Amino acid sequence: MNGPSVNDFVIKVATVNGTGSASANGLLMKTIFRMGVPVVGKNIFPSNIQGLPTWYEIRVTGDGYGGRDGNVHLSVAMNPDTYADDVAELTPGGVLMYDSTWPRPQLTARTDVTVIGVPLSRMCNDAFAVARSRVLMKNMAYVGAAAALLNLDMAVIQALVEEMFASKPRLVPDNMKALALGFDYVSENFECPLPFRVMSMNKTEGKIIIDGNTAAALGCVYGGATFGAWYPITPSTSLMDGFAEYCAKLRVDPETGFNKFCIIQAEDELAAAGLTIGASWNGARAFTPTSGPGISLMSEFIGYAYYAEVPMVLFDIQRVGPSTGMPTRTQQCDIQLCAYASHGDTRHILVFPANPRECFEMAVNALDLAERFQTPVFFMSDIDIGMNDWMVDELTWDDTYIPDRGKVLTAEEVDGLDTFHRYLDVDGDTIPYRTLPGTNPKGSYFLRGSGHNKFGRYTEKGPEYKEVVDRLLAKWKSAAEAVPAPITISARSKARCGIIAVGSSDPAVLEARDRLEASGIPVDYMRVRGFPFSKEVEAFIDAHEQVFVVEQNRDAQLRGLLVAETTAPKEKLVAILHYSGEPLNFRFVYDEIQTAVKVRKIA
C-alpha cells in the first residue's frame, strides 16, 4: 500500500468541461489497456455543459484491482482554477505536470512533489492555425507528454488514433503531430520515464472496457426487450441512448425495414412508468431507465404495477440526492426508496449489479424476474457503474437462452380452462396466470389498482382483500432464492468479522479485504446481489461476531434493510458509510475497518 511503482499508480487529469478532453483521456486509458496492463477509469464531472472543472482519474493496476486507490501520483493539471486543489491532492513524491505557457512559480510551494512545466498552449498555438483545433490539440499534446513520462508505447497510441479517426483519416496527422509536441518536449527537457511508469504485461486479454449503461442497454437488446420509455435524466440517459443505438443496428428487419422495437421519450417520469406498464401488460418486454428523482415521480404507478401484478423493469442509475442533489456524483442512496416504493404495503425485487458485465447479465435477469413474478423489478446501478469505463471480462451470450415470460396463457390454454381468474393461485406457488389482450374472449379480465379479490373482481371486503395482499407478500418472499445469489469471499483463516456490500462498492471492498487479511485481519466478504435477501445472507451474519456494512449513503440504508428484513441483531451490523459523491476507494474501506476492528478488539 506504499508509494507508487511500476504498473501501480494513479493519474488524474484536471481539465475544463467542454474542452474536448474526454477522447484524449480515453486514449490515455486505452493505450495502457492495450499494453496489457489493467486500468480503472473514473470520470468526475460537473452538472454543466461548459466551463466547470472536471477530472478524469486513471488507476494503473497491475494487480488487476478494479476500484479506486484514493491517492494521486501524477496530476495532469490543465485547469488553472483547480491548480491549488490538484497540488494539494498529490501524494508525497508525486508529480504535477501543468501548462507552463503561463508560468506559476507558486505551484512549487510543496517541496515533496515535483512540478513539470510543459508549454502546451504555446506549442499548439505555434503549430496549429485554427482556434478550436488549438484547444483540442492541447489535449493530444498532454497525452503525448504523459506518454513520455510513463513510457507509453507510441505505436499503440498511433494505432488507437487511427481507429479513432477511421472515418476522417485526414485528421490523423495533426493529432499525431500534437502528440509528438508533448512527447518530444518532455523527453528533451526531463528525465524520462518516471520511476512509476507502465510496462507491458499480458493481463488484459479477454477483457473489454465498457460502461455499465452501455452494457445494460445491450442486456436489454439481448434479453428481448422491445419497448423502452424514459424521460431524460443524468445519469440514465446513456442507457437509452445505447439501447436506441443498438436497436438501430441490430433490431431493424433487414427485409421489411421495420423496427422490431419502440422507444418513446415520455413527457415526464410519471408517463414513462405508465408507458412501460401499459406495454408490458400488453405483452411487450418493457423497461424504463431513470434515476432517483424519476423513481420519486413514478411511485404511484409502481404501486399500481405491484398490486395489479404487471411486470416492469426500472433501471435506477443512482445519483446523489436528496432533491436534485449532485446529479453527476455517485451514491447508493435509493436502496430504501426502491425496496418499498409507493404508498401502502409494497415491497419490490431489487438486483444489484457491481460492474458493467453484471449490468449486461442482470438486465436480462431483471427482465426475466419481472415477468416471472409479474411485478416491478429494480436494477440498482449508479453513476460509478453506469457512466464510468470499467475493465471487465468480455461479454458472452448463450444462444440457447429462452426468455422467462412467466405464466402467460395462450389462446389454446385458455380454451382448455373452465373459467379463467386472473389472481387465483392455481399452482399453489403464489404466482397466478395472466392472459394478454386479444388472445381469447374467455381470458379477458379487468386490471385495477383498486381492491380486488382473487377472481380479479372489485372488492371492499376485508378477508378478500387480505387474501390477495397476503399472497403478494408470499410471492415477493419466494423471489429471495430467484434473485442473483450472493457471492462470498472467505478469508484463508477463520474470520470473526464479515463485510456486506452491494453494487459499485465491490472492487474497493475486495481490495480492502485482501489488504486487511495481508495485514493480519482476516475478514469474510459477502456481496449481496438481490433483494429480498436469500437465506444465505442471514446465515452469513449469523456466522460472524461483527458485520461491517459498507455502503455509499449517509443513512445506512442497506444496513437498515438488513435489520428490517433478517433476524440479525442490530448491534452486530456496523455501518461504514461513504457519501461524498466520489466513487468509493479501497483506502477508505481499509482504514475504517482497521480502526473499527482495533477499537472493538475483534480481529
Place this chain on the structure above:
Amino acid sequence: MTSFVKPKIRRKQEPVNTLGMVRADYDGTASTLCAGCGHDSVNAALARAFFELSVEPHMAVKVSGIGCSSKSPTYFMSDAHGANTVHGRMPAFATGAVAANSDLTYIGISGDGDSLSIGLGQMAHAIRRNVNMLYMLYNNGVYGLTKGQFSASADIGSVAKKGGANELPPIDPAALALATGATFVARSFSGDREQLIPLIKAGLRHTGFAVIDVISPCVTFNDHKGSTKSYAHTYKYFHPAVHADFVPPSEEIITAYEEGELMPVEMHDGSRIRLRKLDSDYDPRDRAGAFAKVLEGQSKDEILTGLLYINEDLPDMHARKNTGPRPLNQIPYSELNPGAAKLKDLQRSFR
C-alpha cells in the same frame, strides 16, 4: 359493493351483427353509477357502437383513469380486456399498450378532472403522438367521485350545488385537442345518441388519436339550476354544427350526395364518414376554421357539437415509429436475439 356479472338473456329475433353477436353480448357488469348519470348513457352508446361495428370484444381494449367516468370500462363489453389505471395517467398506459400491439381497437375513458387537471399533460402528449385510439372525455364540470368540486371544464359563473360560482376560465377539451394536434375532434352529449353513436364509430375507425368531448351531466352534484353542465342547460345551448354519418366499408359507395352535404371523408379501412353541414360554412377538414368556430361558440355560450375536425392523412404513432404491421408483442424471441457471434463482433470497439 361487489359487482356481479349481469346475466345475458337473449330476446328472440334480436338483431345480430356480422359476427352473429347480439347487442347484449357487448354488455358489462351492472353499473354502480347514480341513476340518471350521463356516463351510463355514454356507456350504452359505446356498447352499441362496438356492436354495430362488429368488433370482436376480445379484440378491443378499454382503459381508463380514476373517477366515476373512469369506472365505465367495466360497464360494457365484458369480453374485452380492460384496465383502470391511476388518476390522470391513462394516456401513458394506453400509449404503451397501443405500442405493444397494433392489432387491437383501443378506447380510453376519462373524466374532465382526470383529463383536464391531474392528467392534462398526459392527455396533451398522447394527442401529440397521434396514438391510434379513441379517447372519450366524459365531461360533467365536476369531480363526481370526490363529491362535486369544480373541475377545470367548469364555465365561469357556473354555480356549485353548495353555492359559490366558478371564477376561473374553463379549459375546453376540443380547443385543447385542436391546439395540441389531435387528428379527430368531436363534441357530443350523453343525451343525444343519434349524434353520439356515429361519432364513436368514426372515432374508433379513425387512424390516430380521436377525442370526443361528451357532455355527460352529473345528476348528483351538477344538475341543478345555475350549472352550465346540467341536462337542461345542455339541451338548451346544444348546437350541432355538422352531422356525421358513419358508413362501414361493406356498404355501397354513394356517388351522389344530398344538398348541404360535404365530400365524404375516406377512412383507412375503407369506411367513410358522410358529413352533413348544419351550419352554413363549416368544413371540419379545416383546422384553423374549426378552431375559430370553437372559439366563436365559446363566446356565444353555444355548445358546438358534432365532428369538429378530422384529418386522416397524418401518420399515427406506429407509422412514425416505423413498427410495421406486425405487433411488437408477436415477434418471436429468435428474431430479437442478435446472437452470440454478433456480441463478440461488436465488442471489438471496446478493446
